[in-house]
Amino acid sequence: MKVVSFSSAASKLPDDVLAALRDDIGEWRSSGVSALELPFTGKEFADIAASAEHDLRALLDLPESYRVLFLQGGASAQFSLLPMNLLGDKNNCDYVQSGYWSRRAFEAASPYCNPRVIALGSESALPEPSTWDRSPNAAYCHYTTNETVDGLQFQSYPEDVAAPLVADMTADFLTRPIPVERFGLIYASAQKNLGAAGLTIVIVRQELLDRARSGTPAPFDYARQDKSNSRVNTPPTFAVLVAGRMLAWLREHGGLAAAAARNKVKSAKLYAAIDESGGFYSCRASPRHRSSISICFRLPDPALDLTFAEEAQATGLCHLRGHPEVGGLRASLYNAVAEDAVDALVSFMSDFKRRRG
Structure with missing residues (x-):
């Protein structure tokens, strides 16, 4: 794994x-x-x-x-x-x-x-x-x-x-x-x-x-x-x-312009998974101010947030809990987080919605 x-x-x-x-x-x-x-x-x-x-x-x-x-x-x-x-x-x-x-x-x-x-x-x-x-x-x-x-x-x-x-x-x-x-x-x-x-x-x-x-x-x-x-x-x-x-x-790896392009692609994939979930996943940040680095989201029930984080951890997708101040879930897509890691998270989100939605 x-x-x-x-x-x-x-x-x-x-x-x-x-x-x-x-x-x-x-x-x-x-x-x-x-x-x-x-x-x-x-x-x-x-x-x-x-x-x-x-x-x-x-x-x-x-x-x-x-x-x-x-x-x-x-x-x-x-x-x-x-x-x-x-x-x-x-x-x-x-x-x-x-x-x-x-x-x-x-x-x-x-x-x-x-x-x-x-x-x-x-x-x-x-x-x-x-x-x-x-x-x-x-x-x-x-x-x-x-x-x-x-x-x-x-x-x-x-x-x-x-x-x-x-x-x-x-x-x-x-x-x-x-x-x-x-x-x-x-x-x-x-x-x-x-x-x-x-x-x-x-x-x-x-x-x-x-x-x-x-x-x-x-x-x-x-x-x-x-x-x-x-x-x-x-x-x-x-x-x-x-x-x-x-x-x-x-x-x-191409400097800061290339880093920005990679981060834009990574975050776009994750926000698409949130926005196209029919409300199962939600993001409070307005689209105008959404971060390309810190993607915060949550599920309809806070108890599901915890279940999501625990099941994701069991599949190798670690450290997805949100800040203790606000709860929810958070994926930090810093420069060294590869696009295939985001693809794995998006796939897990789809499967979790199918099983828990």
């Missing part, structure tokens, strides 16, 4: 990337030591980090005016670090509340600044950027590109934001092209589309550095991390290696 994970927490890795990592763990490039044993102060890790940054810059066509940081921890750590690093001499920040994770970001920022909600979404729709009540004097404007809990995704990127635009792209980072020049800062945890938990990538416009509030600990200070090549403290070395493998894999 082939096992496929649709987990939202951590993505599947491509088979060839896993094979390369097995070799890396055994011995790193004839060095006599495992990649897990490489010191972060040595040339070997410096080369790994430099290669990962090179591939990331190539994928994004990233201007030199943007700096890349490889930081410990998940994206939620950045919820507090953003105001600590970007306020400068200001205290006001704009926040778009479009779902669970953007609310978490707003709440975490509150002790450090005066965050203002400039737009509200719902469980089924996102606030269009044209409706955001933006402040020209805000230190930054924060939003979340993909709300994994509700299966909502901004299908285009905002334009003409008065304050520097900051985006949590954790769920859909590198799943489609990004107009980086519109952003002051982008951050994303690596475990969704770049492999292993414990690493967050921060891409920040250089002019926004050196704004950290007094007393910001050195490991949390973007400017200090930039000056030390993300090595103020011990970086998550193996997670950086995994990310580097995934970045190379993305380039080898």
Whole structure:
């Protein structure tokens, strides 16, 4: 039985990337030591980090005016670090509340600044950027590109934001092209589309550095991390290696335009299975804001949701339960989830409807 994970927490890795990592763990490039044993102060890790940054810059066509940081921890750590690093001499920040994770970001920022909600979404729709009540004097404007809990995704990127635009792209980072020049800062945890938990990538416009509030600990200070090549403290070395493998894999498979095309095909198949089920499966997200990465759906009876997840797991289709906050079902179609995995899920959905509908 082939096992496929649709987990939202951590993505599947491509088979060839896993094979390369097995070799890396055994011995790193004839060095006599495992990649897990490489010191972060040595040339070997410096080369790994430099290669990962090179591939990331190539994928994004990233201007030199943007700096890349490889930081410990998940994206939620950045919820507090953003105001600590970007306020400068200001205290006001704009926040778009479009779902669970953007609310978490707003709440975490509150002790450090005066965050203002400039737009509200719902469980089924996102606030269009044209409706955001933006402040020209805000230190930054924060939003979340993909709300994994509700299966909502901004299908285009905002334009003409008065304050520097900051985006949590954790769920859909590198799943489609990004107009980086519109952003002051982008951050994303690596475990969704770049492999292993414990690493967050921060891409920040250089002019926004050196704004950290007094007393910001050195490991949390973007400017200090930039000056030390993300090595103020011990970086998550193996997670950086995994990310580097995934970045190379993305380039080898056509870059971000090709990734977007694959993700569009995968999600279209799954949404078709939902929409053509005669109401047996339903999706609360409006078609205009449906995510191509986080597909959330449910059955007529919550008890059937649990039965569906359990029976799917028994056939090798794993981790399909929705977020505990909302329940239901969820399939996360990150970059490394193959189209044939979606085909298997669609086939199971059809069979489950036949037996239980």
